[in-house]
Amino acid sequence: MAASILVIDDERSIRNTLKDILQYENYQVDEAENGEIGIDKIKKKDYNIVLCDIKMPKKDGIEVLEEALALKPDISFIMISGHADMDIAVEATKKGAYDFIQKPLDLNRLLVSVRNALDRTVLVSETKNLKRKVSKVTPIIGQSEGIKKVLEMIDKVAPTNARVMITGNNGTGKELVARWIHEKSQRNKAPIVEVNCAAIPSELIESELFGHEKGSFTSAIKQRIGKFEQANGGTLFLDEIGDMSPSAQAKVLRALQENKITRVGGEKEISIDVRVIAATNKDLRKEIEKGNFREDLFFRLNAIEIHVPALKDRLEDIPLLVKSFLKDTCEEYGMPLKTITEEAINTLQKLPWRGNIRELKNVVERLVILCDKKITEVDVNTYVAQSQNSSGNELAQLCERFDRLQDFMHYVERTFLSHKLRQNQWDKVKTAEITGIKLPELESKINSLGIEQ
Numbered sequence: 435m436a437a438s439i440l441v442i443d444d445e446r447s448i449r450n451t452l453k454d455i456l457q458y459e460n461y462q463v464d465e466a467e468n469g470e471i472g473i474d475k476i477k478k479k480d481y482n483i484v485l486c487d488i489k490m491p492k493k494d495g496i497e498v499l500e501e502a503l504a505l506k507p508d509i510s511f512i513m514i515s516g517h518a519d520m521d522i523a524v525e526a527t528k529k530g531a532y533d534f535i536q537k538p539l540d541l542n543r544l545l546v547s548v549r550n551a552l553d554r555t556v557l558v559s560e561t562k563n564l565k566r567k568v569s570k571v572t573p574i575i576g577q578s579e580g581i582k583k584v585l586e587m588i589d590k591v592a593p594t595n596a597r598v599m600i601t602g603n604n605g606t607g608k609e610l611v612a613r614w615i616h617e618k619s620q621r622n623k624a625p626i627v628e629v630n631c632a633a634i635p636s637e638l639i640e641s642e643l644f645g646h647e648k649g650s651f652t653s654a655i656k657q658r659i660g661k662f663e664q665a666n667g668g669t670l671f672l673d674e675i676g677d678m679s680p681s682a683q684a685k686v687l688r689a690l691q692e693n694k695i696t697r698v699g700g701e702k703e704i705s706i707d708v709r710v711i712a713a714t715n716k717d718l719r720k721e722i723e724k725g726n727f728r729e730d731l732f733f734r735l736n737a738i739e740i741h742v743p744a745l746k747d748r749l750e751d752i753p754l755l756v757k758s759f760l761k762d763t764c765e766e767y768g769m770p771l772k773t774i775t776e777e778a779i780n781t782l783q784k785l786p787w788r789g790n791i792r793e794l795k796n797v798v799e800r801l802v803i804l805c806d807k808k809i810t811e812v813d814v815n816t817y818v819a820q821s822q823n824s825s826g827n828e829l830a831q832l833c834e835r836f837d838r839l840q841d842f843m844h845y846v847e848r849t850f851l852s853h854k855l856r857q858n859q860w861d862k863v864k865t866a867e868i869t870g871i872k873l874p875e876l877e878s879k880i881n882s883l884g885i886e887q
Contacts, residue, residue: 437552438462438480442472442498443487443514448537452485455541456548469493476502481509482555483548488515488522496526503530508558510551514539571613575758576751580743584611587740592618597690599675599735600713602742605792608713609673611742615711616669624668627661631682632674636864639682641698644689650699662695662706669709675735676716676727686710687731710735726867745787745794752783755791759798760809772802777811785819848883851876860887 439461441452449465456463464479466472470493472486484502488495499511513526516537523534532554533547574585591598592615600608609628616626634642641651645660661670672678678686689695690710694703712735721727745752756779764771787793797818805813851869858864862880866873879885 436460436462437482437555438464439483439485439548440464440466440472440475440479440481441485442466442469442490442495443485444468444490445487448487448514448539452539452544455545459545459548461548469495469498472498473501473505476505476509480506483510483512483551485512485514485548488513488526496522496529499526499529499531508555510555512544512547512551571617572610573758574607574610574614575754576748577754578743578748578751580748581751584740584742587738588614588618591615591738591740593620595709596737597709597735598711598738598740599718600711600740600742602713602715603744603790604715605790606742606744607791608715608742609671611740612669612671612673612711612713616671616709619669619709621668621709625665626669626671627665628671628673629661630673632677635859636679636682639679640685643682644685644695644697645700646698647700650697654699658697660695660697662689662708663704665708666706667708669711672710672712672735674714675712676714676718676721680728683728683731687728687734690731690734724870745790749783752794753779755794756782756798759795760802763799763802767802769802770807772805772807772809774801774809775811778809778814781811781814781819844883847879848885851879851883852885855880855885855887 439456441449441456441463442465443449443452444467446467449467453463453465464475464481466475469486469490472484473493475481476484484498486495486498490498493501495513495515499513502509502511507530510532511526511530512533512535513523513531514535514537515522526534532551535544535547574581574588576582588611598612598615600611602608612628613626616622629642631639641654641658641660643660643662645658645663646654648654648657672686685695689706693707694705696703718727718732718736722729722732756774760772760774763769782794782797789796800817801809801813804817851865854865854869855862858868862876863873865871866876869876871879
């Protein structure tokens with residue numbers, strides 16, 4: 435399709451000359467005799483390029499440039515003037531003009547400028563499309579009552595600045611809900627910054643959230659900007675907030691109360707404008723009772739609560755989810771789209787799905803890789819059901835290893851505590867808190883069970 439160009443000039447002879455030349459080059463050309471008519475045409479039609487005179491009655495070229503770019507920022511403006519005024523040229527460029535050409539027009543220079551402006555327009559369009567693809571938020575798929583309620587809540591909450599607490603089991607899609615709240619908010623042009631509180635050691639979480647000054651601790655070899663500052667103007671998503679250390683909880687509470695933070699090792703208060711969305715797979719009310727989570731922070735974060743249902747509570751969504759995951763996986767691997775039988779989907783609906791949506795997505799990927807063009811019930815039984823049942827088989831095999839309950843309990847207890855100690859880098863105080871065992875009792879068990887670091 436030929437590029438579309440609008441010529442705005444109060445001189446008929448100039449308009450006619452430019453129209454003839456540009457149409458000869460196979461461009462589609464419209465004309466306007468003044469700025470007001472030009473703006474009206476720009477409102478009604480999408481132009482690739484506008485050739486605009488600067489000195490015109492009623493509305494001059496600079497005014498047209500500003501008004502048009504406010505309406506449609508991607509238009510390339512080439513300004514034309516009979517006055518050798520560099521100040522005007524600089525002003526037009528500062529306000530967004532692509533190029534500036536003096537009268538009398540050098541037609542070769544004009545055509546080169548038009549071609550370059552078109553290349554720029556195409557590049558801008560391709561860049562926007564690429565960004566749209568890269569930053570595209572995965573849709574929330576489902577028609578179950580639970581998911582409809584989640585979507586309704588997102589639509590109601592997103593336009594506000596209310597803090598949101600997203601609850602639900604691991605793998606249910608809490609992060610996706612947070613992303614959609616941000617996407618539908620007025621902050622969507624600023625970033626959403628994610629922090630997995632469970633994945634960051636307790637001694638580093640404060641530096642991660644608030645940043646630190648150079649030399650504030652041994653490994654602080656340079657200044658670090660924290661997640662709160664990175665999310666300024668946008669959204670901060672605190673995933674697994676229930677695993678945050680007590681000292682970090684206190685600082686987050688202060689940041690929410692005062693909209694200010696201080697970097698670790700710093701003294702200067704930094705103002706922030708951040709919307710906080712938190713998520714957890716824990717019952718924070720129970721954690722408050724245990725003394726693991728601050729009640730005042732809970733009430734600050736929990737202005738609105740959105741619960742994401744487990745997959746077992748929305749089995750009717752599995753057909754839609756499977757077909758969507760099939761399409762995405764086949765596209766990712768460059769394969770022709772595979773199909774799945776109704777019997778296979780029915781079998782998937784009967785499985786336990788302890789890993790929720792995340793597990794279902796992994797299962798679909800496995801089926802795409804291992805199965806033929808059509809995925810059948812036999813495939814599901816072979817590649818999915820058997821592997822899901824293997825955990826039960828392993829437990830049965832473990833029970834077979836022991837005759838006495840005391841031996842079995844000794845093995846399980848030793849294995850469990852060893853795992854938790856390794857998970858917490860042999861921090862006995864933290865391990866005692868997590869496992870609900872008093873510290874002296876934990877140390878006694880470590881000795882009696884023969885657990886070694």
